[in-house]
Amino acid sequence: xxxxxxxxxxxxxxxxxxxxxxxxxxxxxxxxxxxxxxxxxxxxxxxxxxxxxxxxxxxxxxxxxxxxxxxxxxxxxxxxxxxxxxxxxxxxxxxxxxxxxxxxxxxxxxxxxxxxxxxxxxxxxxxxxxxxxxxxxxxxxxxxxxxxxxxxxxxxxxxxxxxxxxxxxxxxxxxxxxxxxxxxxxxxxxxxxxxxxxxxxxxxxxxxxxxxxxxxxxxxxxxxxxxxxxxxxxxxxxxxxxxxxxxxxxxxxxxxxxxxxxxxxxxxxxxxxxxxxxxxxxxxxxxxxxxxxxxxxxxxxxxxxxxxxxxxx
Numbered sequence: 585x586x587x588x589x590x591x592x593x594x595x596x597x598x599x600x601x602x603x604x605x606x607x608x609x610x611x612x613x614x615x616x617x618x619x620x621x622x623x624x625x626x627x628x629x630x631x632x633x634x635x636x637x638x639x640x641x642x643x644x645x646x647x648x649x650x651x652x653x654x655x656x657x658x659x660x661x662x663x664x665x666x667x668x669x670x671x672x673x674x675x676x677x678x679x680x681x682x683x684x685x686x687x688x689x690x691x692x693x694x695x696x697x698x699x700x701x702x703x704x705x706x707x708x709x710x711x712x713x714x715x716x717x718x719x720x721x722x723x724x725x726x727x728x729x730x731x732x733x734x735x736x737x738x739x740x741x742x743x744x745x746x747x748x749x750x751x752x753x754x755x756x757x758x759x760x761x762x763x764x765x766x767x768x769x770x771x772x773x774x775x776x777x778x779x780x781x782x783x784x785x786x787x788x789x790x791x792x793x794x795x796x797x798x799x800x801x802x803x804x805x806x807x808x809x810x811x812x813x814x815x816x817x818x819x820x821x822x823x824x825x826x827x828x829x830x831x832x833x834x835x836x837x838x839x840x841x842x843x844x845x846x847x848x849x850x851x852x853x854x855x856x857x858x859x860x861x862x863x864x865x866x867x868x869x870x871x872x873x874x875x876x877x878x879x880x881x882x883x884x885x886x887x888x889x890x891x892x893x894x895x896x897x
Contacts, residue, residue, distance in 0.1 A: 723753030
């Protein structure tokens, strides 16, 4: 064992004691010593690899918060980069820990930790020679973290970045033959596009969202889920309200009817699905489309190019 490895082992012992006893002084000293030592440790050091779960837990669940925890997470990333020389393991681990960091950020509402989660995922994508699957995992994790940045900071550019990342990751998942990963990217991209539309009203965003949800239906080899059908139905209604294309309201009725029929009577989701179906039927009626459970109410009289007027009597 090298002298640097022995110093790292001593630092890990201090960190372990500080974490177990919730002693802030020892906890901080442990991370400080790791930061001072890790650059001198040979790549693939088994001591650091063995104790990586300790470093991860101590960084995210130790007796501190705020800037000190963010600094600890940065030390954690340095340890990961140092001890995992294998590209596949390296990228997968960075992405996985980025997910854990993001979860901690959501629990605490810590925007700085969201930024750290983004850095973990970007670094995973930058690993040279990383296989497709770790890259797909890292891409979806990065998109999640970018959306979290938008939620925390109202940063519209983060939504734009997430959409680009999800397009790229979905393409990679298709080439790799990962239909579940591809479907996940499509659904996530549709959600980002809907959020972006609220900030930047542009019907083309709704078009892309509908296409993405449509492409995701049954892509993973399973029948469309109720959630997928509900999301597509709502997207079609929203687009209809913007563009007035009658086919959207008609298809929304079909999709949401299938979702309602497939939902158990005691499901907490049933009321929302029925409400969405009612909205779709109302939209269809306005366009004179006959739908199950409702009357046909044409807006235009037969053979006339002008709207039918209500009777005055």
